[in-house]
Amino acid sequence: MSDTPKDLEGLRQRIDQLDSDIMRLISERAECARSVAETKTKDDPQAVFYRPEREAQVLRRIMELNDGPLDSEEMARLFREIMSACLALEQPVKVAYLGPEGTFTQQAALKHFGESAISLPMAAIDEVFREVEAGAVNYGVVPVENSTEGVINHTLDSFMDSSMRICGEVVLRIHHHLLVSDNTRRDKVSRIYSHPQSFAQCRKWLDAHYPQAERVPVSSNAEAARLVKTEWHSAAIAGDMAAKLYGLTRVAEKIEDRPDNSTRFLIIGNQDVPMSGDDKTSIVVAMRNQPGALHDLLEPFHRHQIDLTRLETRPSRSGVWNYVFFIDFRGHRDEPRVAAVLEEVQVRAAELKVLGSFPMGVL
């Protein structure tokens, strides 16, 4: 038998030894990060400790180096937490997110900054913008698009009135569950609470399984979960964080219509992020209302072979039937090729605002 207690004991001793080694190395790493912070403050008392481009490079390198048995994403998640803890030793990052507590946006914030970040819930997207603008927090996290339901207009519109820049992005797989409380009569569910986006993402499943139940839209999934606690005939559609926060049970898991259902979130701040080696740029452009305007706008991207990743149109705030275009493309504004395109677009556009160049989401 290979699993004799003696073998087991040997293995456990080996694990204890390895844990001591890992701990010593993590402490050494933390000391190093602390020295980096000291060096930064020496040069500039206002220095920002958190460096999105450096963190992206650290995580990408770990994923490249890793050859199992843990998969690379899992390994990167562990390093995400190590970095988060190292940074918190000097100054924990303060992050405002679209709340309340338990929303997918909070999950996205923690995925991006790690569990040592201080995350503060805000009641609305523009409040997240205002909080960052006022300097009350270092960064904000807001949803921008969902793979099933499309763009979150409120976020795009907030950029029109704000000087905030995009410092990063994070993509989260969104799994919805049908949740009930201990008091719920599961066979008598006549009302389901959720956020309109979540209803839309689970429409077919609901039509098939709860065609008669009243669907009541509320301001967030977490709010839906909270309401269920007090009603015996109600259920909620929400994610794991909300379920855990309110102690609800999953009656049906992963009920989203599309298995690849994901949401992209933006990290907003007031920092220009240097190149990380794999970056994206977001701009917003107003064109004069004339024939061929969109073609004129896109032509330089095509000529310089720049890969567009997204194009959204929103009504402009000035004048009826005027539009602005939100464009995302691969590359950083400091790359000569990208700088050349931006210069050309500037000439052709009535208005151009670069919302930011930032590292492609790693995790």
Ligand SMILES: C=C(O[C@@H]1C=C(C(=O)O)C=C[C@H]1O)C(=O)O
């Ligand atoms: C240590 C640094 O500062 C912070 C901590 C990092 C880390 O722990 O690896 C990485 C980037 C910064 O957010 C640095 O700039 O290298």
